[in-house]
Amino acid sequence: MRFAACSATLALCWLPVALAYSHHYGSSAFKTEDIIVRDVAIIGGGSSGTHAAISLKDKGKSIVVVEKKARLGGHTETYTDPSTGIPVDYGVVFFHNNTIVKNYFNRFEVPLVNSSNGDLRSGDFDFRTGNPVNITRPSPEALGAAFVKYIAFLSQYPALDSGLFLSTPVPDDLLLPFGEFVAKYGIGDVVQTFFTTNQGIGDILTLPVIEVMRVNGLSLTLQGASNSLVTTARHNTSELYGKAQNELLSADSLLLSSEVKSSSRTATGVELVVKTPSGKKLIRAKKLLITIPPRLEFLHPFHLDHRERAVFTKLINFGYYTSIIKDTGIPDDVMVWNYAQDTPYNLPQLPGIYLIGPNGIPGMKNVYYSSQRSNATFPIPDSNVKADIVTTIKRLQAANPGQFNKTDPEFVVYSSHAPFYLGASPEDTKKGIYAEMYALQGLRNTYWSGAAWRAQDSSMLWKFNEEVVLPQVLAGL
Numbered sequence: 001m002r003f004a005a006c007s008a009t010l011a012l013c014w015l016p017v018a019l020a021y022s023h024h025y026g027s028s029a030f031k032t033e034d035i036i037v038r039d040v041a042i043i044g045g046g047s048s049g050t051h052a053a054i055s056l057k058d059k060g061k062s063i064v065v066v067e068k069k070a071r072l073g074g075h076t077e078t079y080t081d082p083s084t085g086i087p088v089d090y091g092v093v094f095f096h097n098n099t100i101v102k103n104y105f106n107r108f109e110v111p112l113v114n115s116s117n118g119d120l121r122s123g124d125f126d127f128r129t130g131n132p133v134n135i136t137r138p139s140p141e142a143l144g145a146a147f148v149k150y151i152a153f154l155s156q157y158p159a160l161d162s163g164l165f166l167s168t169p170v171p172d173d174l175l176l177p178f179g180e181f182v183a184k185y186g187i188g189d190v191v192q193t194f195f196t197t198n199q200g201i202g203d204i205l206t207l208p209v210i211e212v213m214r215v216n217g218l219s220l221t222l223q224g225a226s227n228s229l230v231t232t233a234r235h236n237t238s239e240l241y242g243k244a245q246n247e248l249l250s251a252d253s254l255l256l257s258s259e260v261k262s263s264s265r266t267a268t269g270v271e272l273v274v275k276t277p278s279g280k281k282l283i284r285a286k287k288l289l290i291t292i293p294p295r296l297e298f299l300h301p302f303h304l305d306h307r308e309r310a311v312f313t314k315l316i317n318f319g320y321y322t323s324i325i326k327d328t329g330i331p332d333d334v335m336v337w338n339y340a341q342d343t344p345y346n347l348p349q350l351p352g353i354y355l356i357g358p359n360g361i362p363g364m365k366n367v368y369y370s371s372q373r374s375n376a377t378f379p380i381p382d383s384n385v386k387a388d389i390v391t392t393i394k395r396l397q398a399a400n401p402g403q404f405n406k407t408d409p410e411f412v413v414y415s416s417h418a419p420f421y422l423g424a425s426p427e428d429t430k431k432g433i434y435a436e437m438y439a440l441q442g443l444r445n446t447y448w449s450g451a452a453w454r455a456q457d458s459s460m461l462w463k464f465n466e467e468v469v470l471p472q473v474l475a476g477l
């Protein structure tokens, strides 16, 4: 029956394949004003896509960015409280204090400042029960000593500061579960710090070392250890994306609320049929740069090659969720951390909340939540995440009547960042998945950037763009 159904609609069954290999979409189907001819088409206008667009534009190349949402910024999200006018970043906040970052923010006249938090009151609770826990944190000296050892280890792999350039055979240490690795090198004192600075990667102790090192690499570890990280002085990272958006729109280089519906990628160039709010457009570009998470269901319109499909199928995902909540019953100046008395390094059980922290707006808190590792693109339904957050806050209130008031917490904003962290299993890493992934660069004039290719770290993505991806895109343009 199934075979018969497919035969009856043979033309439809094969349409995507035919489109993939057809050389050109007929121009006659598009009015002249709906045909966009550019050097580079960029898919996704988040951190890596926006940076690549501005960098290529500054180098004199013509570009067009196709962004699904009505704004640039991706995981960068800022809420501005209507009554106080206070902006709060509840997405990307911190950047490395380096030349690439400073030049980029300077270009848009967005000032940066050191990111140190100042003094906050904080408390540790087991969010499963609501009860306070007594956490042993390493002394500054012990933490410093562990950092020194970790930095010495990282220094053996300088190529990993630019990308996932793993020599073969992949060193066994990089494949170890991070928990075994810290025990082997006597650096368990870094675990709590990495767990909090590298959120959204689930159970850090079972994750292969290479996946932790992607974010907690040499640059971030040195910056963190020396308190050098920076943030925007006006606590509004979206300002950079707003300015980039205006610039790209006025240069006819941005299609917002738009998505590629079909494509042809060949050795001579790419063609994209894009659905936009003002109708279908045909983009003809010499090269294509894809920066969206490489999940098969998102890449369907690009008619993947078997080599691309083989790599992306293996990537594993985490969900990361953020929100601003009012009426938590927790005093404005108090940060509440989720820890456990009975687990290694007191790490909390996930899925769950990492922390409930002050955000500068009276009566409101930022809340950060993560799933465990999953093969699903969207590991937990948003309704479950929201329900769990509210139940957890109420549990904290009930268990600590002297400290927290009984209230009905309400979401001011909620954002799912799933799929968040895409990484590989140690088995696939050992078999060379990252070498296979990087070998895709340039195949059918398609180049790749974004967190899955480097790290959930904007500063490192901009470095990856500048040093690894864009030189390849620019070659021959």
Ligand SMILES: Cc1cc2nc3c(=O)[nH]c(=O)nc-3n(C[C@H](O)[C@H](O)[C@H](O)COP(=O)(O)OP(=O)(O)OC[C@H]3O[C@@H](n4cnc5c(N)ncnc54)[C@H](O)[C@@H]3O)c2cc1C
Pocket: 043, 044, 045, 046, 047, 048, 049, 066, 067, 068, 069, 072, 073, 074, 075, 076, 090, 091, 092, 093, 094, 095, 258, 259, 260, 291, 292, 293, 298, 320, 322, 417, 420, 449, 450, 451, 452, 455, 456, 457, 458, 459, 461
């Ligand atoms: C809550 C949170 C806090 C973080 N804090 C920091 C931090 O302080 N510092 C830091 O360096 N990093 C931080 N990160 C990591 C951050 O994700 C990376 O820095 C960076 O944003 C990743 O960039 P990207 O380009 O890969 O993805 P994104 O920035 O998410 O960009 C991807 C873009 O592609 C678009 N898109 C998706 N599908 C399509 C499609 N089919 N067609 C067109 N467009 C599409 C999306 O809408 C999005 O705009 C944080 C992440 C989260 C979620």
